[in-house]
Amino acid sequence: MENKVRFYNTLTKNIDTVIPVEDGKIGMYTCGPTVYHFAHIGNLRSYIMEDVLEKTFRYVGYDVKRVMNITDVGHLSSDADTGEDKMVKGAKREHKTVLEIAKHYTDAFFSDCTKLNIKRPDVVEPATNCIPEFINMVETLIEKGYAYKAGGNVYFDTSKLKDYYAFSSAVEKEALQEAVRDDVETDLNKKNKTDFVLWFTKSKFEDQALKWESPWGVGYPGWHIECSCISMKHLGEHIDVHCGGVDNIFPHHTNEIAQSESFLGHQWCKHWFHVNHLNDKTGKMSKSKGNFLTVNTLEEHGFNPLVYRMFCLQSHYRKPLEFSFEILENIKAAYVKLVKKVTSLDQNGEIDQKVFKDYKAKFEDAICNDLNTSMALTVVYDLLKADTNDATKYALVKDFDRVLSLDLTNPDAIKDNKAEVDSELEQYILAKIEERKAAKKEKDFAKADAIRDELLAKGVKIKDTREGVVWEIV
Numbered sequence: 001m002e003n004k005v006r007f008y009n010t011l012t013k014n015i016d017t018v019i020p021v022e023d024g025k026i027g028m029y030t031c032g033p034t035v036y037h038f039a040h041i042g043n044l045r046s047y048i049m050e051d052v053l054e055k056t057f058r059y060v061g062y063d064v065k066r067v068m069n070i071t072d073v074g075h076l077s078s079d080a081d082t083g084e085d086k087m088v089k090g091a092k093r094e095h096k097t098v099l100e101i102a103k104h105y106t107d108a109f110f111s112d113c114t115k116l117n118i119k120r121p122d123v124v125e126p127a128t129n130c131i132p133e134f135i136n137m138v139e140t141l142i143e144k145g146y147a148y149k150a151g152g153n154v155y156f157d158t159s160k161l162k163d164y165y166a167f168s169s170a171v172e173k174e175a176l177q178e179a180v181r182d183d184v185e186t187d188l189n190k191k192n193k194t195d196f197v198l199w200f201t202k203s204k205f206e207d208q209a210l211k212w213e214s215p216w217g218v219g220y221p222g223w224h225i226e227c228s229c230i231s232m233k234h235l236g237e238h239i240d241v242h243c244g245g246v247d248n249i250f251p252h253h254t255n256e257i258a259q260s261e262s263f264l265g266h267q268w269c270k271h272w273f274h275v276n277h278l279n280d281k282t283g284k285m286s287k288s289k290g291n292f293l294t295v296n297t298l299e300e301h302g303f304n305p306l307v308y309r310m311f312c313l314q315s316h317y318r319k320p321l322e323f324s325f326e327i328l329e330n331i332k333a334a335y336v337k338l339v340k341k342v343t344s345l346d347q348n349g350e351i352d353q354k355v356f357k358d359y360k361a362k363f364e365d366a367i368c369n370d371l372n373t374s375m376a377l378t379v380v381y382d383l384l385k386a387d388t389n390d391a392t393k394y395a396l397v398k399d400f401d402r403v404l405s406l407d408l409t410n411p412d413a414i415k416d417n418k419a420e421v422d423s424e425l426e427q428y429i430l431a432k433i434e435e436r437k438a439a440k441k442e443k444d445f446a447k448a449d450a451i452r453d454e455l456l457a458k459g460v461k462i463k464d465t466r467e468g469v470v471w472e473i474v
């Protein structure tokens, strides 16, 4: 079939057309969550955009098999395998076992995904399911001379590779090398600073709960090995597309490539897709910072999680995105209007095939061209204004929603508390919030308080959060 999906490939630094190993089929691998806490909406930005990519492949006719791991062992608090084990930390925090923690947060993750219309990957595999596969890969890497034992652990020897920094230009390599040299947490067992652990038997933390027999003693796997093994178990020696957030590029994906290609003796994955970060006012949203936003937080503030999905689709996946409730309010207003418009279209009538084909081509063009989701949304808006009958418009929006997954044809999508507020009142509230913001900036706190009280008297409660002001009808 004709290959027409293009995106920015981190490996080549070009917008490459994806040419799969097997015609018409895409093998896609996604790094899954580390399940020691709820996913925050930053993590979910990555999964939303990866979902759009998967659906784009399906939309244009590929048969896609998508695999995701669940990291339930081995991810230390630093990606460069130092620090405390994240799962053990989560278990301690909640006085539960590691497996209880893993189950609880895996279920919570998929429940969030359902609310965001993120399709469950065809295969989901927890790392703890694959210990024999990890041991086999580590044994082979030792046999081939790519790995060594030191101080009870097994390490990958990065000096054995011609080009360890697979994703980096010369300048970036220089910076990375410097950062690695300056890293204060030195592991004296390592021959080279960039070497990483494949199998631990001696960690600094004796309370590691999950351990398995291995040729090197009772222990547990390093983090990176799981993605290499789990992808090969389900997708074979080649994968077409590998995805993750940009923080995965180094060291996680760099290490995945090092061990996979040394094990296989050939190139492993040609196309690498990375989603940029969601930031809050203090920088990258991250689980370790503690104070992060979840799907639950959005719901508590009266947002249908699909409004957040639309927020993500309106911006390009390669750009950093800053979250604020104010912007989310605006997106919500746009979303409510859009769903109202689509659901009020008269579905009876004959579809104009020419218009259908033209708009489908425009939509396809947008999503296939480096996943231009904001352009895809513009196509929806243009279509709604176009000179054609309602039935054609409705059929097209329904078709586009196979990729956008915004429930645009579902009237229930906008049936929540704030959606019922008429737009005049909403405009008034937003204007008052702006006025209060200006008063606070001028340090006129009496005026700011008066505005808050005035809104409260009208049944509107406002709350200041780190990400801006939120309001609710009380």
Ligand code: AMP
Pocket: 031, 032, 033, 034, 035, 041, 042, 043, 044, 045, 046, 071, 243, 244, 245, 246, 247, 248, 275, 276, 277, 278, 279, 284, 285, 286, 287
């Ligand atoms: P983790 O659960 O920490 O292993 O991360 C799960 C996924 O979320 C990975 O693909 C990360 O690269 C991605 N990720 C982490 N933080 C952010 C963020 N602030 N914005 C977007 N993606 C992120």
Ligand code: ZN
Pocket: 030, 031, 032, 227, 252, 256
């Ligand atoms: Zn991974």
